[in-house]
Amino acid sequence: MKNQILQIIKHTIVSRAHLTPEMALRLLTPQCALWSAPVEDNPFKDPYWAFYWPGGQATARYILDNKHLVKERVVIDVGCGCGAGAIAAAMGNARRAVANDIDPVAIIASQLNAQLNGVAIATSSEDLVDTVCSCDVVLVGDMLYDEEFADRLFSWLTRSAREGKLVLIGDPGRHGLTGERRSQLSLLGTYPLPKDTCQENYGYTDANVWRLKAN
Ligand SMILES: C[S@@+](CC[C@H](N)C(=O)[O-])C[C@H]1O[C@@H](n2cnc3c(N)ncnc32)[C@H](O)[C@@H]1O
Incomplete structure (x- = not known):
């Protein structure tokens, strides 16, 4: 683990050039x-x-921008990557903010990023999809890029919303978000992406946040 931490620090820079500049994140950018x-x-x-x-x-x-949604609640950032969703939840005073990713290096990176921002998060490297998971809020950032996985993920998220969990999905228009799936969602917001993010993401210009309807 110590070696992984050193490698992450060696190969990334601390960046605020993104939609959440109040959060510092170790990222691999063109400057690296x-x-x-x-x-x-x-x-x-x-x-x-x-x-x-x-x-x-x-x-x-x-x-x-809507911290009341996570305050005093248990929040899981599924497929957390760099951990930003969990860190945002911790900044919003979640009772427990969990960064979940099946990649163990993502978990280490998320912890490093949480420390960088002076917040505490919990972590899990379990595949929670298809399990019964105990939380109030599920965050999903950019997980609909693969058709097969989108099927599995979306079914689980639908069940989670029906159980009463708040399910928020961030997506720039990936093909896994089909018209049929979109009809199950309410649009909460659209954010123009920073120039560097557009360039690194094949021309996507904005990203939406959706809420999965409970029925
Ligand atoms: C495209 S990245 C998105 C990362 C982050 N949410 C973001 O938007 O910056 C997808 C992440 O999902 C993780 N992942 C893939 N399948 C998963 C699963 N079944 N459970 C948890 N994480 C998963 C990958 O390891 C990867 O870190």
Whole structure:
């Protein structure tokens, strides 16, 4: 773990150039040597956690602007990546803010980022999808990029909303968010993305935050 921490610190920079500048995050950006290094020099396998995805930025922005939604509540940021959703929930005085990701390096990065912002988060590396999970709020940032996984995830989120959980989904328009799924959602907000985020995300220009309806 110590080695992973050192590698994360070595290959990322602290950035506030995103939709939640009040939050400092260690990210892999074009300013980092690793950005343009050959693949074989990359010590991380699929480092999704090293980027702050448009959907995650929008979800965290929405939480920071609507802290009452998480105050004193148990919040789980599923597929947390860099941990921004959980950190936003902790900044909003959640009773417990949990950063969940099946990538153990994402968990380490999320803890580093939480420390950077002076907040405490809990972590979990379990695959919670399809389980009964005890929480009040589920945050999902940019998880609808894969058709097959979107099916599984969306069914679970639908059940979670029916159980009374507040389910918030941040998404820039990924293909997993089909028209049929969109009909189950209420739009809460749309955020224009910073220029660098647009460039790093194949021309997406904004990201939406949706609430999954309970029925
Ligand atoms: C595109 S990234 C989004 C990260 C972050 N939410 C954001 O928006 O910046 C997707 C993340 O989901 C994680 N992931 C994929 N399947 C998962 C699962 N079943 N449970 C938890 N995390 C998962 C990946 O490891 C990755 O960190």
